[in-house]
Amino acid sequence: LTAVAGVGSESDTEEDAITKSHDTIAPSHHHHHHRQAEKLLQLKDQQIAKLIKKLTAVFECNNQFAVEHEKLQKEYQQAVQSLRTLEAIQAKSCDSCAGFEAERSLLTKENADLRNDVKMMKILVYRLNVQIERYQDTIREGRTDIPRLDFVDSTYGGAKDNLNWGPVNSHTLGPLLNAYEETIAEKTALVQRYESELASFTGKLKKVLEENEALQKMAEEVRAGQSGWASEKARLQAxxxxxxxxxxxxxxxxxxxxxxxxxxxxxxxxxxxxxxxxxxxxxxxxxxxxxxxxxxxxxxxxxxxxxxxxxxxxxxxxxxxxxxxxxxxxxxxxxxxxxxxxxxxxxxxxxxxxxxxxxxxxxxxxxxxxxxxxxxxxxxxxxxxxxxxxxxxxxxxxxxxxxxxxxxxxxxxxxxxxxxxxxxxxxxxxxxxxxxxxxxxxxxxxxxxx
Structure with a gap:
C-alpha cells in the first residue's frame, strides 16, 4: 500500500508539473498547441505504462508475502502443538523419574551391603586359602600331627586362643583373628630379617661411603688439575x-x-x-x-x-x-x-x-x-x-x-x-x-x- 501511495504521489506530482508547464506554455505559444498536446499525451501514456509496471511488481510482491505468511503461520501452529505434546510427556516423565529415584536409592543401599559382604567373603576365602596351603605344606613334609578342621569351631588353639580374643563369634571371627595373628607373626619375622639385612647393608654402605669420599677427593684433585690445564690451554690458545x-x-x-x-x-x-x-x-x-x-x-x-x-x-x-x-x-x-x-x-x-x-x-x-x-x-x-x-x-x-x-x-x-x-x-x-x-x-x- 505504501508503494502504491508512493506511485500515486509521483503521478500527481508529474501531472501537476505537466499542467503547470502547459499553463505557462499555452498563453505564449498558441500556434504550437496541437503539437504540445500530442507530446503531453505521449508523456501521459509513458507515465501510465510506468505506473502499470510498478503496480504489477507491487501485486507480485504482495502475493509472495501472503504465501510466506501462510507458511509461517502453519509452522507456528505445528510448533505450538509439538510444545504442548512435549509438556505432557515431561509431566509424565517427572512422575516416573521420582519412582525411579526411590528405586535407585534402595538399590544403592542394597549394593553397598552386598559389596561389604563380598569384601568379607574375599577376606575369609583368602584366609582359608592360606590355611589350606599350610596344610598342604605339612602334608608334603610328612607330618602326622595335622590339626583337624572343625567347621563348628575352626580355630588353631582351641579354647585357649578364643579366650584371648574375648567375647567374639567363634564361628565367623575366630579363624579370621587367628589368621591375623599368624600374619602378624610372619610380619615380625620379616621385620627382624629386614633389620639384620639392614645392619649388614649399613656396614657395606659405610665402606661404600668411605670409598666414595676417597673418589670424591681424587675427582676434586683431577678437577683442580683440569682447571689449571684449562687455564694453560687458554693461555697457549691466546x-x-x-x-x-x-x-x-x-x-x-x-x-x-x-x-x-x-x-x-x-x-x-x-x-x-x-x-x-x-x-x-x-x-x-x-x-x-x-x-x-x-x-x-x-x-x-x-x-x-x-x-x-x-x-x-x-x-x-x-x-x-x-x-x-x-x-x-x-x-x-x-x-x-x-x-x-x-x-x-x-x-x-x-x-x-x-x-x-x-x-x-x-x-x-x-x-x-x-x-x-x-x-x-x-x-x-x-x-x-x-x-x-x-x-x-x-x-x-x-x-x-x-x-x-x-x-x-x-x-x-x-x-x-x-x-x-x-x-x-x-x-x-x-x-x-x-x-x-x-x-x-x-x-x-x-x-x-x-
Whole structure:
C-alpha cells in the first residue's frame, strides 16, 4: 500500500508539473498547441505504462508475502502443538523419574551391603586359602600331627586362643583373628630379617661411603688439575692466536715487500733497457766518430773540413758526457733504492728471527704442555671427553706448527728469490759499469788522439 501511495504521489506530482508547464506554455505559444498536446499525451501514456509496471511488481510482491505468511503461520501452529505434546510427556516423565529415584536409592543401599559382604567373603576365602596351603605344606613334609578342621569351631588353639580374643563369634571371627595373628607373626619375622639385612647393608654402605669420599677427593684433585690445564690451554690458545695474527701480518708485509720488489725490478728492467739503448747509441756514435777520425787522418788535404768535423765531434762528445752524467745520477738513484730494499730485507730477516724465537718458545711451551698432559692422562685415563679435548689440542698445535713451518718456507723462498734478484741486479750493474768504463776509456783515447 505504501508503494502504491508512493506511485500515486509521483503521478500527481508529474501531472501537476505537466499542467503547470502547459499553463505557462499555452498563453505564449498558441500556434504550437496541437503539437504540445500530442507530446503531453505521449508523456501521459509513458507515465501510465510506468505506473502499470510498478503496480504489477507491487501485486507480485504482495502475493509472495501472503504465501510466506501462510507458511509461517502453519509452522507456528505445528510448533505450538509439538510444545504442548512435549509438556505432557515431561509431566509424565517427572512422575516416573521420582519412582525411579526411590528405586535407585534402595538399590544403592542394597549394593553397598552386598559389596561389604563380598569384601568379607574375599577376606575369609583368602584366609582359608592360606590355611589350606599350610596344610598342604605339612602334608608334603610328612607330618602326622595335622590339626583337624572343625567347621563348628575352626580355630588353631582351641579354647585357649578364643579366650584371648574375648567375647567374639567363634564361628565367623575366630579363624579370621587367628589368621591375623599368624600374619602378624610372619610380619615380625620379616621385620627382624629386614633389620639384620639392614645392619649388614649399613656396614657395606659405610665402606661404600668411605670409598666414595676417597673418589670424591681424587675427582676434586683431577678437577683442580683440569682447571689449571684449562687455564694453560687458554693461555697457549691466546699465544697461538697472537702468533697466528703476527704470522698473517708478516705474510701480508712479505707480500707487500714482494709487490714492491717486483715493481722495483720492473723499474730496474725498464731503466736497464733504456741504458742499454743509450749504450748502443753511444757505441754507434763512437763507431761513427772513429770512422770519421780514420777518414780525417787519411784526408789531410782539407784542414777546414777536419776542424769543422772536430768541432762537431767535440759538441757530440759534450752531449754524450752529459748523458753519461745523467746515467750516473740514475745509477746513484737505483743504488739508493737498492740500499732501501736491502734495509727492508734486513728488517724482514730480523722479524723472521723473532718469529723463529717465538716458534721456539711455543715449542718449549708445547713440550711443557706435553708433560702436563701426560700427567693429566695418568690421572684420568677413563675420561673419553678429556681424550677428545687433548686430541683437539694436539690437532690445533700441529696445525699451528704446520702453518708456522709453511710461513718459514715461504719466507725462506722469498729470501732466496730476493737474494737471486739482488745478485742479478748487481751483475747487471757491474756489466753496466764495465761498459761505461770502456766507453769513457775509448773517449779518453779519442780525445788524446784528437
Amino acid at each position: 699465544q697461538v692466536d697472537v702468533l697466528r695474527s703476527k704470522a698473517e701480518v708478516q705474510g701480508k708485509r712479505a707480500d707487500l715487500a714482494k709487490e714492491k720488489l717486483v715493481e722495483v725490478l720492473k723499474c730496474y728492467e725498464q731503466k736497464v733497457q733504456a741504458q742499454n739503448l743509450d749504450i748502443e747509441r753511444l757505441q754507434e756514435a763512437y763507431s761513427r766518430a772513429k770512422g770519421e777520425l780514420t777518414s780525417l787522418r787519411n784526408l789531410n788535404q782539407n784542414p777546414e773540413v777536419v776542424a769543422n768535423s772536430l768541432k762537431e765531434c767535440q759538441k757530440y762528445l759534450r752531449q754524450r758526457t752529459a748523458d753519461l752524467e745523467q746515467l750516473r745520477q740514475d745509477h746513484r738513484q737505483q743504488q739508493g733504492i737498492f740500499e732501501r730494499q736491502k734495509e727492508i730485507n734486513e728488517i724482514l730477516m730480523g722479524k723472521n728471527t723473532t718469529l723463529k724465537q717465538t716458534l721456539e718458545r711455543t715449542r718449549q711451551s708445547k713440550e711443557i704442555l706435553k708433560q702436563r698432559l701426560k700427567t693429566m692422562i695418568s690421572w684420568g685415563k677413563g675420561s673419553e671427553q678429556r681424550k677428545d679435548q687433548l686430541a683437539d689440542c694436539w690437532r690445533n698445535i700441529r696445525a699451528l706448527q704446520d702453518q708456522l713451518q709453511q710461513r718459514d718456507r715461504q719466507l725462506q723462498a722469498q729470501q732466496q728469490r730476493f737474494q737471486a734478484e739482488q745478485e742479478q741486479l748487481q751483475r747487471r750493474l757491474r756489466q753496466r759499469e764495465d761498459t761505461l768504463r770502456k766507453i769513457l776509456a775509448d773517449k779518453a783515447q779519442f780525445q788524446r788522439h784528437s
